[in-house]
Amino acid sequence: MIIRHENKEPKIDESAYIAPNATICGDVTIGKGTRIMFGAQIIAESNPIIIGDNCIILENAVIRAASAGKLSIGNNCLIGPHAHLASCVLENEVFIATGASIFHGAIIRIGAEIRINAVVHLKTDFPENEVLPIGWVAVGNPMKMFSPDK
Numbered sequence: 001m002i003i004r005h006e007n008k009e010p011k012i013d014e015s016a017y018i019a020p021n022a023t024i025c026g027d028v029t030i031g032k033g034t035r036i037m038f039g040a041q042i043i044a045e046s047n048p049i050i051i052g053d054n055c056i057i058l059e060n061a062v063i064r065a066a067s068a069g070k071l072s073i074g075n076n077c078l079i080g081p082h083a084h085l086a087s088c089v090l091e092n093e094v095f096i097a098t099g100a101s102i103f104h105g106a107i108i109r110i111g112a113e114i115r116i117n118a119v120v121h122l123k124t125d126f127p128e129n130e131v132l133p134i135g136w137v138a139v140g141n142p143m144k145m146f147s148p149d150k
Contacts (some may be wrong), residue, residue: 001017001021001022001023001024002024002025002042003023003024003025003026004026004056005025005026005027005032005043005044005045006025006026006027006046007029008044008055008107009026010024010025010026010027010028010029011028011029011030012024012028012029012030012032012044013031013032013033013034013053013076014034014123015032015033016030016031016032016033016034016035016036016116017029017031017033017034017035017036018034018036018131019038019040020038020041021035021038021039021043022036022037022038022039022040022041022045022057022089023040023041023042023043024036025041025042025043026043026044026045026048026049027044027046027047027048027049027065028042028044028048028049028050028051028146029048029049029050029051030051031051031052031053031054031055032040032054032075032143033053033054033056033150034052034053034055034056034057034143035055035056035057036057037056037057037058037061037089038059038060039059039060039127040057040058040059040060040063041060041062041063041064042063042064043062043063043064043065044065044071045062045064045065045067045069045070046065046066046096047065047066047067047068047070047087048065048070048071048117048133049063049070049071049072049073050071050072050073051063051072051073052072052073052074052075052077052087052091052092053075053076054076055073055075055076055077055079056077056078056079057079058078058079058080058081058098059081059082060081061079061081061082061084061136062085062114063079063085064079064084064085064086064087065079065086066086066087066104068086068087068104068105069081069087069104069105069124070087071076071085071087071088072089073085073088073090074090074091074092074093074094074110075093076092076093077090077092077093077094077095078094078095078096078098079096080095080096080098080099080100081098081099081112082098082099083096083097083098083099083100083101083102084100084101084102084104085101085102086101086102086104087103087104087105088102088103088104088105088106088107088108088120089106089107089108089112090102090108091107091108091110091111091112091128092110092111093110093111094108094109094110094111094112094113094114095112095113095114095115096108096114096115097114097115097117097118097133097134098100098112098116098117098120099116099117099120099147100115100116100117100118100120101119101120101132102114103120103121103122103124103142104122104123105122105123105124106121106122106123106124106126107124107125107126107128108120108126109125109126109128109129109131110127110128111128112127112128112129112130112131112132113127113130113131113132113137114132114138115131115132115133115134115135115136116134116137117130117134117135118133118134118135118137119137119138119139120131120132120137121138121139121140123138123140124138124139124140124141124142124143125136125141125142125143126138126143127143132145133145133147135147135148136148137150143149
């Protein structure tokens with residue numbers, strides 16, 4: 001479903017695939033070869049969302065740009081099922097696994113991996129090519145990682 005919001009319509013490259021029950025709302029730009037799968041929600045509430053080329057947004061992922069800032073996803077990124085991204089920046093070749101959450105103001109640097117159910121907290125600068133293990137939490141700048149029991 002493509003929805004106009006605040007007089008802005010999504011701009012979707014003709015080579016992109018949008019599943020029939022995905023929702024794309026507002027000031028959203030989707031690059032070439034990108035695939036938005038079933039049930040994904042991409043919602044530009046009050047800031048723009050830019051998704052690069054050759055990305056895959058899997059089932060039921062929620063990508064939202066709220067008043068905290070824009071949201072951008074670089075090229076060749078994969079966003080897993082049930083992942084949640086809010087007003088953050090992902091550089092190129094980032095992997096966000098199933099159920100992971102990336103919060104407002106976070107930056108995920110090139111080649112980083114955020115594993116299943118991991119969390120990147122507000123305004124965290126997550127380093128290039130780093131891996132956040134399953135269920136762990138990353139916080140701060142400089143970034144520190146905490147296991148689920150901490």
